[in-house]
Amino acid sequence: QKTIHLADYQPFTHLVERVELTFRLAPGATRVLAQLHLAPNPARPGRHPLRLDGEGLRLVACAVAGQAVAPALDDSGLTIAPEDLPEGPFLLETEVEIAPEANTALEGLYMSKGMYCTQCEAEGFRKITYYLDRPDVMSRFRVRIESDLPVLLSNGNPTANGQGWAEWDDPWPKPAYLFALVAGDLRAHSADFTTASGRKVALNIWVRPGDEDRCAYAMDSLIRSMRWDEEVYGREYDLDVFNIVAVDDFNMGAMENKGLNIFNSRYVLASPETATDDDYARIEAIIAHEYFHNWTGNRITCRDWFQLCLKEGLTVFRDHQFSGDMRSAAVRRIEEVVALRARQFREDAGPLAHPVRPESFVEINNFYTATVYEKGSEVIAMLKTLVGDQGYKRALDLYFDRHDGDAATIEDWLNVFEDATGRDLSQFKLWYSQAGTPRLQVAEDWQDGVYTLTFTQSTPPTPGQPEKAPRVIPINVGLLNPNGDEVVPTIMLEMTQERQSFRFQGLAARPVPSILRGFSAPVVLEREAPPEERAFLLAHDTDPFNKWEAGRALAKDVMAAMVLQDAPPSPAWLDAVAAVAFDGGLDPAFRALCLRLPAEDDMAQTIHAMGRIPDPARIHSARRAMAGALAIRLGEGLVQLCRDLDDGAEFSPSAEQAGRRALRLAALALLARRDGGKLAAEAFAGARSMTEEIGALAALLDVGQGAAELQVFADRWGGDANVMDKWFALQLALAEPGEAAELTERLTARADFDWKNPNRFRSVVGALAANHAGFHHLSGRGYRVVADWLLKLDPLNPQTAARVSTAFETWPRYDAARRKLAQAELERILAAPDLSGDLREMAGRMLA
Numbered sequence: 001q002k003t004i005h006l007a008d009y010q011p012f013t014h015l016v017e018r019v020e021l022t023f024r025l026a027p028g029a030t031r032v033l034a035q036l037h038l039a040p041n042p043a044r045p046g047r048h049p050l051r052l053d054g055e056g057l058r059l060v061a062c063a064v065a066g067q068a069v070a071p072a073l074d075d076s077g078l079t080i081a082p083e084d085l086p087e088g089p090f091l092l093e094t095e096v097e098i099a100p101e102a103n104t105a106l107e108g109l110y111m112s113k114g115m116y117c118t119q120c121e122a123e124g125f126r127k128i129t130y131y132l133d134r135p136d137v138m139s140r141f142r143v144r145i146e147s148d149l150p151v152l153l154s155n156g157n158p159t160a161n162g163q164g165w166a167e168w169d170d171p172w173p174k175p176a177y178l179f180a181l182v183a184g185d186l187r188a189h190s191a192d193f194t195t196a197s198g199r200k201v202a203l204n205i206w207v208r209p210g211d212e213d214r215c216a217y218a219m220d221s222l223i224r225s226m227r228w229d230e231e232v233y234g235r236e237y238d239l240d241v242f243n244i245v246a247v248d249d250f251n252m253g254a255m256e257n258k259g260l261n262i263f264n265s266r267y268v269l270a271s272p273e274t275a276t277d278d279d280y281a282r283i284e285a286i287i288a289h290e291y292f293h294n295w296t297g298n299r300i301t302c303r304d305w306f307q308l309c310l311k312e313g314l315t316v317f318r319d320h321q322f323s324g325d326m327r328s329a330a331v332r333r334i335e336e337v338v339a340l341r342a343r344q345f346r347e348d349a350g351p352l353a354h355p356v357r358p359e360s361f362v363e364i365n366n367f368y369t370a371t372v373y374e375k376g377s378e379v380i381a382m383l384k385t386l387v388g389d390q391g392y393k394r395a396l397d398l399y400f401d402r403h404d405g406d407a408a409t410i411e412d413w414l415n416v417f418e419d420a421t422g423r424d425l426s427q428f429k430l431w432y433s434q435a436g437t438p439r440l441q442v443a444e445d446w447q448d449g450v451y452t453l454t455f456t457q458s459t460p461p462t463p464g465q466p467e468k469a470p471r472v473i474p475i476n477v478g479l480l481n482p483n484g485d486e487v488v489p490t491i492m493l494e495m496t497q498e499r500q501s502f503r504f505q506g507l508a509a510r511p512v513p514s515i516l517r518g519f520s521a522p523v524v525l526e527r528e529a530p531p532e533e534r535a536f537l538l539a540h541d542t543d544p545f546n547k548w549e550a551g552r553a554l555a556k557d558v559m560a561a562m563v564l565q566d567a568p569p570s571p572a573w574l575d576a577v578a579a580v581a582f583d584g585g586l587d588p589a590f591r592a593l594c595l596r597l598p599a600e601d602d603m604a605q606t607i608h609a610m611g612r613i614p615d616p617a618r619i620h621s622a623r624r625a626m627a628g629a630l631a632i633r634l635g636e637g638l639v640q641l642c643r644d645l646d647d648g649a650e651f652s653p654s655a656e657q658a659g660r661r662a663l664r665l666a667a668l669a670l671l672a673r674r675d676g677g678k679l680a681a682e683a684f685a686g687a688r689s690m691t692e693e694i695g696a697l698a699a700l701l702d703v704g705q706g707a708a709e710l711q712v713f714a715d716r717w718g719g720d721a722n723v724m725d726k727w728f729a730l731q732l733a734l735a736e737p738g739e740a741a742e743l744t745e746r747l748t749a750r751a752d753f754d755w756k757n758p759n760r761f762r763s764v765v766g767a768l769a770a771n772h773a774g775f776h777h778l779s780g781r782g783y784r785v786v787a788d789w790l791l792k793l794d795p796l797n798p799q800t801a802a803r804v805s806t807a808f809e810t811w812p813r814y815d816a817a818r819r820k821l822a823q824a825e826l827e828r829i830l831a832a833p834d835l836s837g838d839l840r841e842m843a844g845r846m847l848a
């Protein structure tokens with residue numbers, strides 16, 4: 001298998017002026033007729049053969065300028081010799097046959113429950129027809145679909161249709177990865193939208209019959225996204241229709257195909273009875289994300305796949321801004337950082353660490369990572385902090401002006417910022433090329449009324465990058481008086497050197513610093529502080545992120561001391577949490593976040609960063625003990641809290657109500673530790689929403705109860721795959737460490753464990769891998785069961801197998817016994833005959 005390098009980029013030999021495609025759909029034998037209007041690319045002078053990508057296609061016919069030719073065929077495409085090509089522009093016609101019903105990889109054209117659908121990003125179009133399947137080759141597509149199915153969709157605007165056929169025309173040139181086609185017996189939930197300049201757009205969400213009444217929230221999110229992009233970025237929608245299709249078998253969340261977004265049904269369908277508040281928030285965010293791609297990704301796309309963060313980092317940043325505007329910005333920011341640490345910091349600390357813009361890859365699908373997406377977004381957030389809101393706005397206006405219609409690069413992106421703001425971003429660019437999470441150490445000095453903060457930055461080695469240069473780090477800092485008043489409101493300190501001091505004058509007393517407010521840079525702040533100071537900031541910090549962060553740091557200090565020194569849960573921490581939990585002046589969603597204990601995997605990462613070896617079993621017991629101590633400390637107040645928060649109001653998915661439910665369920669879970677789950681059982685029986693139903697069930701399972709409720713839940717929801725995924729995942733998330741692997745074996749033996757469905761596979765195998773103490777159990781069974789299932793899925797769906805395999809990425813941080821067990825499983829995977837390139841690359845990198 002070949003490694004592709006960024007440094008080898010060359011424009012393609014040919015340009016595609018127009019593409020006409022005809023699909024004659026049939027499950028076992030679909031015919032695809034392609035007419036490509038090609039021309040030599042002036043950027044590549046000389047005569048070149050024509051190389052087209054193609055995989056798993058049966059070539060039926062091929063003609064150049066009307067003359068049949070016999071191209072050279074191989075596993076990855078076809079080549080037509082220069083002598084067989086005219087000198088100027090010419091028409092290439094091909095006809096191929098493919099079998100969508102046999103496509104289990106869910107890439108290219110495949111079938112899901114009788115419906116045809118496509119997934120082309122990154123390199124799926126080559127499984128549909130022979131083509132120049134790379135993002136810098138952009139063309140106008142016209143599509144004709146022939147099928148008896150009632151709904152036939154493709155990109156762009158509908159132009160004509162009749163009995164058994166439909167035609168679509170996309171006026172916007174696009175790379176093949178944005179191509180989409182859907183055919184099925186579908187129903188629409190429709191609405192209209194009028195853009196700022198008066199264009200009428202028909203909006204449709206297409207679902208299976210019976211699901212129409214679960215689309216309202218997705219539609220509402222879409223309309224709000226469209227308005228927001230006009231108001232905040234001045235970006236209007238550019239077609240007459242915008243279609244979204246929900247499909248049950250999908251390898252990821254959703255896909256931004258031009259004018260025809262395709263979604264995993266779990267990120268579209270929602271009703272109070274079936275979707276949790278988290279589901280609602282995620283639907284809103286993903287609908288927005290895919291919609292925002294219309295400008296950041298589609299109108300301006302990537303030159304090559306190394307530039308993936310150009311569209312993904314920016315679009316994640318935009319969907320974060322949007323969610324922050326729609327909901328509590330503070331709560332959203334905390335949730336973003338929790339997710340960033342759980343996924344991206346974890347990736348950055350292990351064998352899969354790579355820069356936001358990688359320099360080489362084997363399988364590009366393996367690089368749709370937390371680093372490209374989430375760290376890519378954080379890098380843009382820093383850029384905005386550094387150039388200011390006005391500078392950011394000028395730069396983005398220039399970006400859209402200058403690059404509309406382009407396949408652009410990170411260099412283009414940074415040039416726009418340099419030109420719009422006059423800043424030199426050469427050092428900043430290191431954020432794109434250096435992997436690893438910087439560590440930031442802080443020293444303080446207080447003398448003669450001058451307070452000095454001295455920062456030192458360093459980044460641990462990552463694969464292929466032993467040495468790192470100092471980066472630009474925007475550090476937002478505020479200072480508080482010992483009485484809790486803010487004496488210096490947030491200012492940005494711009495760190496550019498390895499070690500740098502910043503002075504504050506005119507202070508009456510030694511201040512308490514609040515450092516890295518709003519999490520202004522994706523770094524690990526290594527600053528030891530006494531519990532009193534953390535508790536002080538939790539009580540007084542005016543920055544909501546750092547207020548939460550102080551509580552989180554305190555909880556981690558406590559957990560680390562319990563794990564490493566057998567210390568008891570500290571009263572200082574218990575008091576501090578109690579104060580927040582019962583502070584009616586604070587947002588309930590914020591209080592709920594403060595009650596959440598650090599995750600076990602996150603704790604393992606922290607302990608490892610302290611230079612110690614994490615013991616999953618000890619971390620698990622410590623976390624349990626912390627919850628138990630908290631339940632005792634909060635006492636009867638919890639009952640009152642549950643009562644106060646249950647106001648009987650009619651369900652709304654609003655952030656306010658969701659926050660109240662979150663706090664109530666957090667209290668309920670703690671109470672279960674005191675009353676053995678009595679109140680939780682009542683809450684389950686009286687649940688009026690899926691949030692309450694699953695929340696109460698979680699509280700029960702967490703204290704070893706809930707067997708009867710599990711059965712009730714399965715009887716009630718057995719016919720709803722999206723809801724049942726929660727049932728599978730929850731049991732595994734809360735399984736005892738020694739029982740998780742065995743439970744997985746029981747659940748995977750069930751008839752409804754449809755392992756070829758990625759959602760179900762992730763809800764079970766992925767959930768076992770996410771049960772920290774269960775997966776890393778010393779018996780080695782967790783590792784073995786996950787590896788067995790990866791090997792079973794790989795031949796059918798390598799993309800999802802490779803994705804779930806990242807469960808193993810943390811193996812080097814554990815003790816010798818666990819390392820040996822995990823390594824043996826990775827070696828077993830690597831040795832499997834006919835292993836996919838996807839999984840081979842992942843296992844290989846994890847073992848390197």
Ligand code: B3K
Nearest residue numbers: 121122254255256365368
């Ligand atoms: N761009 C797609 C992801 C494609 C993943 C290909 N393996 C969804 C998104 O980021 O919006």
Ligand code: ZN
Nearest residue numbers: 289293312315
């Ligand atoms: Zn995206």
